[in-house]
Amino acid sequence: MAKTILVVDDSASLRQVVSIALKGAGYDVVEACDGKDALGKLDGRKVHLVISDVNMPNMDGITFVKEMKKLPSYKFTPVVMLTTENQEAKKAEGQAAGAKAWMVKPFAPAQMLNAVSKLVLP
Template identity: 45%
Template structure:
């Protein structure tokens, strides 16, 4: 199964991701903002990154742009999980290197299906 880096300033969202993906066999690494996510991505070699957009210290877009410059992580899928549903923001995320987008609140089965597809697990 996959190692998933969950980057969100909301502990309850990170816990929800663990509750949904953990029983499916995925290992979850938690980070509370983009800077923390970058540090953990460097040391944890995730198979997938799930990130929020709006976070303190470093937002999701900035984190994605930086992740995409790191050779070891260029091919790692990145899934945006955000309350934002604006098309312009989605286009910015795609341009930055995001693979997909799920709007919060999410359905557990939707998250599991997308993660399974992106990690082929």
């Protein structure tokens, strides 16, 4: 049974690149265009990992992670922030919200898949 990864980014092209890499590695992918959209997709289905951007309209990535962690079904779901942000303060904010890893764009798909394989829930 394939593991499901939720990819949250306001850039359709970035979602596509991440999606292709993940599907190529055998994962199922659910896409969302911002934090609000992503919360709507957390409908009880099992999500093994979330990859989220930080800067998005409607609801940014850090707010989304905080909201997701309030949901009992997703409290322990690992989150990788994939963003152009590289300031320590932002990283600290992300970690405080519950993010397990921080990857800066542009990223190498192999590097992302390596992080995913280490963090994805069994």
